[in-house]
Amino acid sequence: MNDISPPSTLVQQRRLLTVGVLKRSGGDRLTVPKAGLEFPPKMPFDSWLEIGAQLSTLATSSAWCLGDWLNYGEASYVGRYREAIEHSSLDYQTLRNYAWVTRKFALHRRRENLSFGHHAEVAALPEPEQDFWLQKAEDLRWSRNQLRRQIRASLSERESERSGPSSEGAPVRKGGVSNSPTQILSVRLNLSQQQMETCLSAADRAGVSFEDWALRVLDQTARTELSGTAQQ
The missing domain is CATH 1.10.8 (Helicase, Ruva Protein; domain 3)
Structure with missing residues (x-):
């Protein structure tokens, strides 16, 4: 097993993905198996705090590294990386979330x-x-x-x-819709995790925020629908 000390740079963090032993300069050691932690008896409080800091660093580092890893696999092994992941212990949707953040x-x-x-x-x-x-x-x-x-x-x-001041007294046309040039409409969508990831990926590929992408899609869909209705 390897000795792991607190990293100071992202480059060093990438080397800390091997399960092993956490160790303080004072010599206190903590065995880290895959399924949990095995603490030595009567560990000093400061040692316990330092180990928590190291574990927090490892958790953050692993998310970045896994995201970078998946992005590389998508770009380099088209058609093969997804099957390989499905046969591993890694959760694909979690990796997709990591990959989306790392691309940002x-x-x-x-x-x-x-x-x-x-x-x-x-x-x-x-x-x-x-x-x-x-x-x-x-x-x-x-x-x-x-x-x-x-x-x-x-x-x-x-x-x-x-939203501005109250719209009370604003000009209203038939049907109760304001004639003002801009209206604010809040829309609440219930999306599955997969649907959300698909939409976020599409917005990312378009190079716009999710809100701008959703507005663009709504506008294009409405225009297409109206155009098709007019031709019938």
């Missing part, structure tokens, strides 16, 4: 002081917004859940600003 962040944009989960929270945002929120999370030491709450609050405030 080149190596130089991945922040070592933040978890993979932090990056996943902002992955659907435009790149400048990704950097903004990750910088805030790093500076203020937000947890993933804190980052999520802050983003949701910001988006909610943004939606309120778009």
Whole structure:
């Protein structure tokens, strides 16, 4: 088994995927089998804390590495990588989620002081917004859940600003639809995990946010439907 010490760079993190032994400079050792942890008796508190930090680093590193690994397989072994994964112990949908996030962040944009989960929270945002929120999370030491709450609050405030003042008194045409040039309509969709991943991948390939992609698809579908109706 190998001795594993806390990594300082992403390059070093990539070398820590082998199950082995966690070790402190003081000599305390923890055996790490596949199914769990075997602690020595009377481990010092500081040692226990350090081991937790190392495990957290390993978890974040493995998500990045698995995402990079799947992206490479998709590009290099078309038609073969999916079958190979299905015969392994790896969950394909989980790997797809990892791969989607890793495609959003080149190596130089991945922040070592933040978890993979932090990056996943902002992955659907435009790149400048990704950097903004990750910088805030790093500076203020937000947890993933804190980052999520802050983003949701910001988006909610943004939606309120778009909605503007009450539409009471605005011109309305027949059927109760406003004649104002822009209307805000909130749509809630119940998608399966596979459907969500397919839509996110399509938006990613188009180079736009998920919201912009969904609006584009709705508009194109409506125009096609209306065009077909008019020809009948």
